[in-house]
Amino acid sequence: MNAKVKISEQIVPFYSAADVISAYSLALDTTTQIQTLIDRIRKNVVFLISTYKNEVRVNTFDELESLISIARYLSDDFSNTFDVQCEKHQNIVVECDAGDLLEVYSLAHEVHSWLSSTIYEMKVELSAIKKSSTALCDAVFASVENLINIADYLSDNHRNMFKIECEKFEAEWEASKND
Template sequence: MNAKVQIQFPEQSIPFYTHTQLLDAHTIVLETTTSIQTLIDRIDKSITFLKTSYENVLHPSTFTELESLISIARYLSNDFCNTFDVQLENYKNSVTETKCDAGGFLDLYGLAHEFFNWLSSLIFQIKDELRTVKQTSKALCDAVFASLENLINIADYYSDNHRNTFKIEFEKFEAEWEATKNG
């Protein structure tokens, strides 16, 4: 009696990711945050240039609100950049296993999405304040503000695009994480 026995192994119910994949995710989040930090610094330099170049035409308080918003954006970007940098270094130093699950990505992408969500809102306020500055500075033509406006538009696009990307990644890993907890 030679019966053939077929053994079926259950499908892997919990997807695993490599150390390198999570390391890459940490690196992408840090580099993205560093890039927006650079844009914010450049916007700040552009405001300072306008303020000093046209101090004889503009009231000293013209850029006060804009500078305050930039200061908040700079603080947020520096804080989150430091946070992501520390997380990356901690991850590099603490990983002993070669596989990880969706939970490792979930926290990272959740925090990145939250940061870029805040930053997108803040950049919208910066754009709005620049409109106000342009309206109150009738002595200057719009071309004077073109470079600053372009930098703000780039930062707006960049932050909004990455906010959406990190949201998609967060939702993907959140669904996967919930499925592994319940399944």
């Protein structure tokens, strides 16, 4: 007589530390991309200030410079956090679950939401500067405006990508708690 043995499939997928490292690395890379653009935006603004200091009021760029500083601080802080977490998980050999990845993607989503908001405010502030600077034509602002638009696009794109991953792992995490 042949006996049939039914082997149940694993319902809850497990992940490795490598998956968590990969998620933190992605968060680090995307934050570093935005950081690079913020640095270029800062250089362009400094150039505008030094080149056209006689044509604009002294404090015209103050708020934009503050927003750039805030964005740079946020990107620095979270780049360091993501980097530390990558290193921390390098020597860990344990199984991880959807909750671990949810944590990474939730943080990355929050970071890019903040960066996206800050960059959008830079865009608004630059528009206000352009309108108030009657002595300068729009072409003077083209380079910094393009960089802000690129940073805005990328930060929105990264935020949306992390939101999708976050929702995916949140659903998986919730399903695993019900089993």
